[in-house]
Amino acid sequence: MKAKKAPVEAGGSDRVTPELWWLSGIMALGGFASLLDATIINVAIGPLAKVFDSDLATVQWVVTGYLLAITAAIPMSGWATARFGAKQTVIFSQVVFLVGSLLSGLAWSASSLIIFRVIQGIGGGLAVPVGQALLAQAAGPKRLGRLMSIVTIPALFAPLIGPSLGGVLIDHLSWRWIFFINVPFCVVTIALVLAKVKNVVAPSAGARLDxxxxxxxxxxxxxxxxxxxxxxxxxxxxxxxxxxxxxxxxxxxxxxxxxxxxxxTEGLLDLRLFKVPGFRSGTLAGFLMSMAMYGVLIPLPMYYQVVRGTSVLNSALLLLPQSLGYLLAIVLMNALTARLGVRNLTVIGIVLALVGTVPYALIDAHPDQLLLGATLVVRGFGLGASMMPTMTIAFASVPKETAPSATSAFNVFQRVGASLGTTILAVVLQQQLKDELPGNVHSLGQVEPGGTVARGLAESFGAPFWWAMLFTALALLPAFFLPGRRPAAEASADGAPDVPPARESESAILAD
Known part of the structure; x- marks a missing residue:
């Protein structure tokens, strides 16, 4: 039986229809698996190095390859949406992510896992921006702010549950399940998109890829x-x-x-946006903070697993304070921005991130666990308080007609920063460990967790955090050039960046 089509409301309407609530929920679910997979993998680097008998410089590509694939997919998302349609691109992204997840779970070597993670990253990189574009087209500027609050829920909770869930799966099932767990999310999302979602803007054969x-x-x-x-x-x-x-x-x-x-002509990335001071400062600050934030996600759980001898689950739980601090900053963001202004809040956040990293740079074999937990909350709060305003300023500083290009460029620079930070800090850690390992021990996989040799490696784990502090401190330079307040001219009435309204002439977004 053919589904009835609900009429599309005028783009200027502020009434949120049930169809739009459905659409925002489906897009939130569609982005959840890719965001979860970006955090669930961090506690698995140590176990994967042992399973595949590989060094950190090789295994870190499991993370870096995924991030680089996302970097590739983001600027292609706009072209794919225009050329094939948002619905078709969302389904394609979910299918690719599903295939990449299954293959990753079946990997037989570090090299095969890296290749399959790249496939997974292409799907994950398309899922979020295409879903957001579809929602923006359907909702129009007056309704987008409320609906985006639903779509951003996965971004808030994925870092909270990802590492802990990874720990449970690795300790009680197998590392393969950190990839297999994505399958039900993808299947449900594909089914809902096929049943409920319609294109708002018709695909165009004239769209070109750079x-x-x-x-x-x-x-x-x-x-x-x-x-x-x-x-x-x-x-x-x-x-x-x-x-x-x-x-x-x-x-x-x-x-x-x-x-x-x-x-x-319009290129893959519009670097001319860097002529806009607010966009330039916000993007550079976000780039450096991404290096600091993502870079430590390998050495931090590995310290607990190797030196302290904790299980993968316990090492994940010890990372939870940083996610809680980050979440607290997001919850308080509007109030803090109104009171302090964007520049002051960003600078304070960077300073707090620096303070929260110091105990880890000075870490030894017998740290004060209460101090580490407390400073990790401070670090997470500082990261949240500094990274979110930089994104807001970057988007709000450019004319609304260039908002899609600004979104793509900002996200690409964030992912590149995450990739470089992960690689550099993994290399630094490996070099430190090589220098400290006894002559009869050739790799970290031969070290007994929590044993005498492992405890002797404790101070080696401090080196990556000194580098993270350097990246964080450098972020202060562009942060000082941020505007004190968000440019009001580029903000919509509800505080969300302006987006083009949905076209009234198209068919309904959702089937009834």
């Missing part, structure tokens, strides 16, 4: 990260692989930047 930009950007990033990771394996920056990877990556990225600034 292939030249893609060919320059993605290999450039991959080669740069490869050069850094090889520095960890080779023990320095003198080998040909390291120099070749870094130089080739830098040349490709430089060529991409020059081309992006010179072409007149």
């Amino acid at each position: 292939l030249a930009g893609l060919v320059l950007l993605l290999p450039g990033l991959a080669l740069l990260v490869y050069g850094l990771s090889e520095a960890g394996s080779a023990g320095g920056f003198g080998s040909g692989k390291v120099i070749g990877g870094l130089v080739a990556g830098a040349v490709l990225l430089l060529a991409f930047g020059v081309r992006a600034l010179r072409i007149r």
Whole structure:
């Protein structure tokens, strides 16, 4: 029986229909698995290194490969939505993520897992921005603020439950289940999209993808990260692989930047947005804070698993204070911004993130656990209080017609920062551990957790946190150039960035 179509309300209406509530719920579910998978993997790096008998420089690609794939997918999301339609692209993203999750769970080596995680990352990178674009098209500016509060719920709770859930699955089932668990989310989302969702804007065969930009950007990033990771394996920056990877990556990225600034047509990333002071400062601050935030997500649980000898679940639970601090900052964001202003709040957040990292930079084999937990709350609060305002300013500083390009560019720089931070800090940690391991112990997998050798490695785990503090401190430079208040001219009446209203001439968003 053919479903009846509900009429699309005018884009200027502020009434939220049941169909729009359905749509926002489906998009929230669709983005949950990809966000969960970005956090659930962090506690598994140590176990995966043992399972595949690999060093950290190799296993970190399980995280970095996923982040780079997301980086590739984000700028392609706008083209895919325009060319094939938002509904079709959402379904494609979920199918790719589902296939990548199944293959990752069946991986037989570190190399196969890295490849399958890249597939997974392509699906995950498309899911969130395409879902947000579909909702923006359907809701219009007056209703988007309320609906986006539903879509952002996964972003709040995924970091809270991801590491703990990963710990339960690894300790009581297998590491493979941290990927298999995505399957039911994907299946339900695909079924709901097929049954309920309609395109708002008709696909257009005229939409073009900047292939030249893609060919320059993605290999450039991959080669740069490869050069850094090889520095960890080779023990320095003198080998040909390291120099070749870094130089080739830098040349490709430089060529991409020059081309992006010179072409007149819309490129993969609109780097001309960096001429806008608010966007430039917000994006650079967010880039550096992403390096600091994501970079420590490998050494932090590994410290507890190796030095303290805790289970994967317990190491995950010990990370919970940072997520709680981050969540608290998000909950208080509106009140804090109104009282302090964007620049002051961002600077205070960066300082708190620095303070919260100090005990980990000075960590030893017998730390004060209460102090570590308390400072982790402070660090999480500081990260939340600094990263969210930078995103708000970046989006609000540009004209509304360039909002899609600004969203894509900001998110790409955040993911690149996360990739570089993860790689650099993993390399730093591996170098420190190599220098401290006894001559008869060749890898971390041979170290007895919580034993004498493991406790002797405790201070090596402090080095990555010194680097994280450096990235955090550098973020103060662009933060000081942020505007004191959000540019009011670019804000909509409900505080959300303006987006184009839904087109009234299209068919209904949802089938009844």
